[in-house]
Amino acid sequence: MSQKRKIEVVPYNPTWADMFEKEAACIRQTLGYNCIDVHHIGSTSVPGLDAKPIIDIIVVVKDILQVDQAEKEMQALGYTARGEAGMLFRRFFYKDNMPRTHNVHVFEQGNVEIDRHLMFRDWMRNHPDDRKNYADLKQRLAEKFTYDIDSYCFGKDQFVSEIDTKTGFNGLRIVMALTQYEWDSYHRLLGNPAQKSEHHFHFVLYKGTKIVCAAHVEFLEGETAVIRSLTTDGADKCHYYEVYMQEQQEKWISHKKRKLL
Numbered sequence: 001m002s003q004k005r006k007i008e009v010v011p012y013n014p015t016w017a018d019m020f021e022k023e024a025a026c027i028r029q030t031l032g033y034n035c036i037d038v039h040h041i042g043s044t045s046v047p048g049l050d051a052k053p054i055i056d057i058i059v060v061v062k063d064i065l066q067v068d069q070a071e072k073e074m075q076a077l078g079y080t081a082r083g084e085a086g087m088l089f090r091r092f093f094y095k096d097n098m099p100r101t102h103n104v105h106v107f108e109q110g111n112v113e114i115d116r117h118l119m120f121r122d123w124m125r126n127h128p129d130d131r132k133n134y135a136d137l138k139q140r141l142a143e144k145f146t147y148d149i150d151s152y153c154f155g156k157d158q159f160v161s162e163i164d165t166k167t168g169f170n171g172l173r174i175v176m177a178l179t180q181y182e183w184d185s186y187h188r189l190l191g192n193p194a195q196k197s198e199h200h201f202h203f204v205l206y207k208g209t210k211i212v213c214a215a216h217v218e219f220l221e222g223e224t225a226v227i228r229s230l231t232t233d234g235a236d237k238c239h240y241y242e243v244y245m246q247e248q249q250e251k252w253i254s255h256k257k258r259k260l261l
Helices: 015-034 064-068 071-076 112-126 128-144 149-154 157-167 180-190 234-239 241-255
Strands: 035-041 055-061 079-081 090-096 100-108 172-176 200-207 210-220 224-232
Touching: 015 035, 015 055, 015 064, 015 071, 015 100, 035 112, 055 064, 055 112, 064 090, 064 100, 071 079, 100 112, 112 128, 112 157, 112 172, 128 149, 128 157, 172 241, 180 200, 180 210, 180 224, 200 241, 210 234, 210 241, 224 234, 224 241, 234 241
Parallel strands: 055 100
Antiparallel strands: 035 055, 079 090, 090 100, 172 200, 200 210, 210 224
16 A cells, blocks of 8 residues: 655745746657647745645646647656546646656646636735735645645635635636535536446536536447536526536547547
């Protein structure tokens, strides 16, 4: 059994900016023409903010599917590929140098997650009161959940949601249901227990910080897939969230090289 990583939140280190620049140059060279931009995000990108000493990086690419073909090259840089890791159309890599030192989140240009992360970063850079409150929260969570990364991350959800509201972020984003809020919303919208197995996938659609739609996809035998259920709240139906959700589910199923029944 592998040892659980210890969560440590430390004072801001100015060398984090240099670590990002060095890594960004390697990533740009590795991904080549497909790479449009590289951004430093997360707490290590905010001067004066306490953080886990892990450099979070967003890479913007032209074609997300081409990133799959570059996995060996990323591995040569020391990265482990984790696929989408719960977020549609993302590619996630981490560099574990005992301890982990870098996380890389790759998104295709136009993905709303890019703006969301950058807006959060810039808000924290420019609002010292929120920056201090965030540091205090992370220190408390690290003390309470020292070896429980999921609880540590979920414990930040409400604060992050409040900052997203302050920044004015209002984009449409789809994630696999992970947090209690997401599961509660999923069950409320679909009204049936989730079938949990490697062949069943459960999604929620955010409009800003509000969940407005949920969907259940099942992978069948023979490289086929079916959308088992998809719905919104009655008050949200006029906003065509179901249409958007279905379009994105169909695109995701296609990316998985499956045929929609």
